[in-house]
Amino acid sequence: MKFRAFPADAVILASGGCGLLYGRSTMSMICTGSAVSRAYQAGVKYANAEFIQVHPTAVPGADKLRLMSESARGEGGRVWVPRTPQDPRDPKDIPAADRYYFLEERYPQYGNLVPRDIATREIFDICTTDGLSVEKDRLCVYLDLTHIPRETLDRKLGGILEIYEKFQGVDPRDTPMKIFPAVHYSMGGLWVDYEKSASGGLVEGSPRNQQTNVPGLYAIGECDYQYHGANRLGANSLLSCIFSGLFCASGVIAGAARGGKEQGRLFTAAVKRQEDRHQAILSRPAGGDSNPYDIHGRLGDIMTRVATVVRRNDQLSQAYDEVCRLEDLWRHCSLSDTGNWTNQNVVFTKSLGDMFPIAKLILKGALLRDECRGAHYKPDFAMPGIEATDPAEQRAEAERWCDRFEANTRKWLKSTIGSHGADGHPVITYEDVDTSLLPPRPRLYGLVGGDVIEDVWRERQAMAAEPAAVGAAS
Amino acid sequence: MIRAVDTSELVADQQAEASPPREIRVRVLRQDAPGEESYWARFTIPYEPNMNVISVLQRIAALAKSHDGRRVAPVAWDCSCLEEVCGSCTMLINGRVRMACSSLVDNLFTESPGEIELRPMTKFPVVRDLCVDRGRLFRSLERVKAWVPVDDSYDHGPGPRISPEEQEDAYPLATCISCGCCMEACPQFNKIELSRREGEADEAFEARKQEAYDKQFLGPHAISQAMLFNGHPTGKMNADERMESLTGQGGIQMCGNAQNCVAVCPKRIPLTRSIARAGRAATVWAIKKFFDR
Numbered sequence: 001m002k003f004r005a006f007p008a009d010a011v012i013l014a015s016g017g018c019g020l021l022y023g024r025s026t027m028s029m030i031c032t033g034s035a036v037s038r039a040y041q042a043g044v045k046y047a048n049a050e051f052i053q054v055h056p057t058a059v060p061g062a063d064k065l066r067l068m069s070e071s072a073r074g075e076g077g078r079v080w081v082p083r084t085p086q087d088p089r090d091p092k093d094i095p096a097a098d099r100y101y102f103l104e105e106r107y108p109q110y111g112n113l114v115p116r117d118i119a120t121r122e123i124f125d126i127c128t129t130d131g132l133s134v135e136k137d138r139l140c141v142y143l144d145l146t147h148i149p150r151e152t153l154d155r156k157l158g159g160i161l162e163i164y165e166k167f168q169g170v171d172p173r174d175t176p177m178k179i180f181p182a183v184h185y186s187m188g189g190l191w192v193d194y195e196k197s198a199s200g201g202l203v204e205g206s207p208r209n210q211q212t213n214v215p216g217l218y219a220i221g222e223c224d225y226q227y228h229g230a231n232r233l234g235a236n237s238l239l240s241c242i243f244s245g246l247f248c249a250s251g252v253i254a255g256a257a258r259g260g261k262e263q264g265r266l267f268t269a270a271v272k273r274q275e276d277r278h279q280a281i282l283s284r285p286a287g288g289d290s291n292p293y294d295i296h297g298r299l300g301d302i303m304t305r306v307a308t309v310v311r312r313n314d315q316l317s318q319a320y321d322e323v324c325r326l327e328d329l330w331r332h333c334s335l336s337d338t339g340n341w342t343n344q345n346v347v348f349t350k351s352l353g354d355m356f357p358i359a360k361l362i363l364k365g366a367l368l369r370d371e372c373r374g375a376h377y378k379p380d381f382a383m384p385g386i387e388a389t390d391p392a393e394q395r396a397e398a399e400r401w402c403d404r405f406e407a408n409t410r411k412w413l414k415s416t417i418g419s420h421g422a423d424g425h426p427v428i429t430y431e432d433v434d435t436s437l438l439p440p441r442p443r444l445y446g447l448v449g450g451d452v453i454e455d456v457w458r459e460r461q462a463m464a465a466e467p468a469a470v471g472a473a474s
Numbered sequence: 475m476i477r478a479v480d481t482s483e484l485v486a487d488q489q490a491e492a493s494p495p496r497e498i499r500v501r502v503l504r505q506d507a508p509g510e511e512s513y514w515a516r517f518t519i520p521y522e523p524n525m526n527v528i529s530v531l532q533r534i535a536a537l538a539k540s541h542d543g544r545r546v547a548p549v550a551w552d553c554s555c556l557e558e559v560c561g562s563c564t565m566l567i568n569g570r571v572r573m574a575c576s577s578l579v580d581n582l583f584t585e586s587p588g589e590i591e592l593r594p595m596t597k598f599p600v601v602r603d604l605c606v607d608r609g610r611l612f613r614s615l616e617r618v619k620a621w622v623p624v625d626d627s628y629d630h631g632p633g634p635r636i637s638p639e640e641q642e643d644a645y646p647l648a649t650c651i652s653c654g655c656c657m658e659a660c661p662q663f664n665k666i667e668l669s670r671r672e673g674e675a676d677e678a679f680e681a682r683k684q685e686a687y688d689k690q691f692l693g694p695h696a697i698s699q700a701m702l703f704n705g706h707p708t709g710k711m712n713a714d715e716r717m718e719s720l721t722g723q724g725g726i727q728m729c730g731n732a733q734n735c736v737a738v739c740p741k742r743i744p745l746t747r748s749i750a751r752a753g754r755a756a757t758v759w760a761i762k763k764f765f766d767r
Contacts, residue, residue: 028555062522062529063575064556166558168524169578249627287545293536336538337547341507342602344550345535 001340003274005267009256012210012218012248013039017186021355021362022308023300024064025183026055036190036223037354040361044212046418047225047431048188049358050365051375053232054308056119058182059164060138065182066167068143069160072177073112075152078144079103079123080176081132091134091142091176102126115445117231120181121377124309127180134178142176183308185237187228187375188365190219191417192244194226200437202247207255210248218252220244225415229433230374281335281346288334292349295330299323299355307362311378316367323363327356327424361418361426368428371412383408386449394449398456405442413440495521495588498579499541500530502549503593505600508607509669512600515549516541527567527574527582528556530590531604549592551604558740561651564658565604566593571658573740595658599667609680610666610687611654614696617688617719622709634707647702647748649741656694656735656745662728663691691728692719694735698748704755717759726752 018033019025040046057072058065073079080101082094103122104111114122123141127133134140145153145161150173153161164172191213195206202209210218210226220241227240302322306315330353337345370381383404386397414430421427442457444450498519505512518541519533535548553563556575563574568582568591582590598606636644657663666686670679700716703709720726729749736745 028560030554061556062525063532066557163557166576167526167578169580291536291538293532297536336535336545339506339547342550342605343547345548 001278001343001346003271003278005271007263007267010216010218010252012220012252013190013223014219014221014245015223017189017222018355018358019183019186020296020351021299021359022052022183022303023297024060024304026058026065026067027183032351032355033186033223033358034351034354036219037358039190039212039214039217039219040418041354041357041420042214043420044214044217045191046189046358046361046426047191047415048230048365049186049361049418050307050363050369050416051187051228051230051373052183052308052362053185053187053375054120054124054181055184056116056123056181057143057179058184059168060140060178060180060182061167065180066163067182067184068164068177068179069157070116072143072145072157072160073119075156076145076148077112078147079112079119079141079179080144081126081134081141083132085131086133086136091144092146100126100132116234117375117377121309123179123181128305128310138178138180140178140180143179144176145172146174146176181309183304185232186222187225187230187232188362188416189223189225191415192219192224192226196434200434204247205250205254207251209251210244211251211255216255218248220248230376278346281349282338282340284332284334286334286336286338288332290329290333291336292330292333292345292352295326295333296348296352296355299326299352299359302326303359303362307359307366309377311366311376312380313367313370313378316363320360320363320367323356323359327353330356357420357424357426360424364426364428365416365418369412369416371408373412385447386452388449394452395456398449398452401453402442402456402460409440495583497521497588498525498530499589500534501589501591502534502603503591504549504603505594507602508599508667515546517549521579523580525579526556527565527577527579527590527592528553528563530579531574531592549604550602559651561653564595564653564655566595566658567591569593571595571655571738573653573655576740595654597658597660597663597665598654599665606654608652608654609683611652611657611693611695613684613687614692615652615699617692617724618696618700618703618716619712619719620696620699620703622703622706623712636707640705644702644705646741646743647698650695650699650743651741652695653740654695655738655740659734659738660691660694661732661734662730663693666690688724690724692724692726694729694745694749697726697729697752698743698745701748701751701755714759717755720752721756721759726756729753 013035015033015035016031017027018031018036019027020029020032025031036046055067057068057070059068078101080099082089082091083098083100087094087098103114103119106122107114107118126141127139134142145157153173161172164177168177192210193208193212194210195203195208197203210220210224212219221244222237222240224240224244226244228236302319306312306319333349335345335349337343366376369376370378372378372382383401386394386401388394388397413433413435415433417429417431418426419429442453444453447453498521500517500519502515502517503512504515517534517537519530519537522529531549531551538545538548540546551563551565551574553574554560556563558573558576564571565574567574567577568585579590592604594600594604595606598608598610601607666683668679668683668686697720700720704713704716726749733746736743739745
């Protein structure tokens with residue numbers, strides 16, 4: 001294994017997400033976040049780390065979770081768990097009375113077609129809080145298609161059912177599928193800039209577009225923090241990948257044309273540093289108790305338990321300390337391969353080391369953000385719906401709700417900016433979000449009394465616009 | 475070279491009971507570096523339901539001990555997506571070439587209860603253990619220019635329209651994941667392995683390898699990819715160059731119609747259909763060239 005330096009006028013990172021921090025996710029084995037972690041540790045700002053998207057329906061496997069399309073529910077699939085915890089019976093032998101169709105019972109109006117984040121939270125709660133997971137060792141619920149005629153399934157869902165059969169070895173037309181929410185996408189990533197035009201759009205060709213706080217270092221795609229804020233919409237990772245790639249290129253060329261000084265010594269020194277670090281890791285005493293795979297498994301368990309769907313401050317705080325302890329363990333863990341040829345063990349060990357800074361960013365960002373926004377859900381700070389039944393009281397509650405919403409927006413509609421502290425802990429600050437083109441409004445989906453709140457909100461927007469209209473008319 | 479192995483042990487294992495196993499016995503053909511001797515290594519891990527060969531290898535890496543308790547380096551293998559899209563995890567599992575991610579332990583146990591055998595592909599040089607060098611696979615794609623050349627990044631306006639029939643015909647060919655299964659199975663595709671000469675630079679070694687590859691069979695995947703791009707409205711502007719490669723050294727004339735390729739392709743690509751079309755196109759091309767002289 002050799003170390004080489006590649007001096008360049010500009011570097012563009014497009015290293016994807018950091019799902020491996022969570023142990024098992026829908027991401028590939030190469031999505032360790034290692035490259036962005038190195039950048040962060042070298043002084044690049046990392047933003048919105050705490051916003052991690054969890055897809056509601058994925059198929060748990062021994063090695064990863066594989067996405068199961070929501071169209072399965074769209075075509076009539078029913079989600080359920082046995083009422084008896086970890087009922088040992090074959091699902092086909094469990095009668096309807098012993099089945100808890102929890103989405104249908106808890107959301108009679110939407111049933112299995114509740115929005116993604118609600119489905120994710122419910123499935124997660126059923127398994128973790130209520131302890132009703134189908135299996136003890138691997139959390140999952142049933143997604144049942146067996147009541148739908150085979151011909152219909154083959155015609156409408158043939159492709160996705162084939163995937164289930166190929167990787168699980170059972171036919172979902174005969175046996176209910178086992179699914180569980182999975183970490184799927186990291187909305188956060190390296191902070192990147194853009195040059196704003198007079199009309200509020202993007203200045204094409206500006207070297208600032210997609211540039212991090214380090215001039216000449218760019219980031220695009222999932223590894224940047226742009227475009228999705230707190231919650232990525234379906235198919236929009238494609239948007240950010242195509243858009244950021246397209247609009248980064250012209251800026252990079254313009255920026256590189258300005259030229260820079262030759263810094264050969266810097267690169268030689270950097271290569272030497274990495275070689276020394278590599279040798280130090282290879283020279284660790286063998287035969288220790290902890291190995292990097294165990295440590296990685298424990299990190300994944302902690303992160304999945306506290307930093308996915310539901311966040312609670314006591315859990316986040318505890319997890320932060322545990323992650324720091326794991327990082328200490330990592331510093332002394334032994335390698336099982338100290339050779340210098342295709343040594344996957346040392347490569348994995350290094351990428352594991354890079355996971356801790358990002359994990360701490362996620363946990364600290366989540367801990368400090370006391371609100372619910374997009375994928376970040378803290379039930380202790382959720383804004384409940386309207387309880388009153390009397391119209392006048394409902395109105396008053398809605399007014400208070402809107403006040404609280406506006407105060408919350410002023411306080412929290414900001415990007416979380418993380419910088420790597422000298423002591424290894426993240427330093428968190430906040431940056432305003434430009435809402436001049438599209439003012440924020442409440443997301444009221446499924447909230448009790450949402451229609452009253454919506455009315456109050458619309459009135460407030462109309463009143464706010466009036467003074468300008470009067471001025472224009474006269 | 476493989477050292478002789480004690481077969482009596484293997485036979486006894488095969489006679490083990492077929493009821494739900496408590497453990498998985500794995501034997502892996504390991505090799506520490508290119509050109510070194512290969513040797514069998516044996517591992518035992520606890521059985522878990524729903525495992526695939528990827529998770530078996532992950533458990534072996536975490537364990538880092540052979541079946542007799544000795545500390546050993548983890549088995550090296552390539553993988554990435556774990557969903558049969560990246561094409562990295564090709565290997566010989568119980569003697570057949572397949573993807574490790576979609577090879578389920580429970581299914582493998584119906585072939586040989588309790589035991590799994592893993593070997594690297596035999597048609598590509600071994601880098602280490604189950605990792606092989608597939609540079610020749612990609613060189614073949616270069617030889618047939620398996621892409622649509624784009625001159626620049628300016629806006630050329632909307633692309634050419636493709637009918638639904640053309641799309642249905644082309645799409646299966648586009649699902650190729652460059653896994654190498656077809657080459658492993660092809661009797662006309664043989665391993666080319668060069669050793670680096672004393673003091674040879676990377677670039678020189680690479681050039682020498684490519685020179686050797688260019689004389690030998692392209693492989694079924696490259697023939698199919700050539701047909702895919704020859705069928706594309708823009709790609710067909712380079713059809714002549716692709717036909718030159720397909721009828722040159724190592725071209726389609728080397729296919730012996732064994733039809734092993736289509737039998738092992740994990741994406742079920744109709745490779746023999748592509749090869750048949752390439753054959754017809756080659757005939758037309760040869761005649762055209764004859765009259766164009």
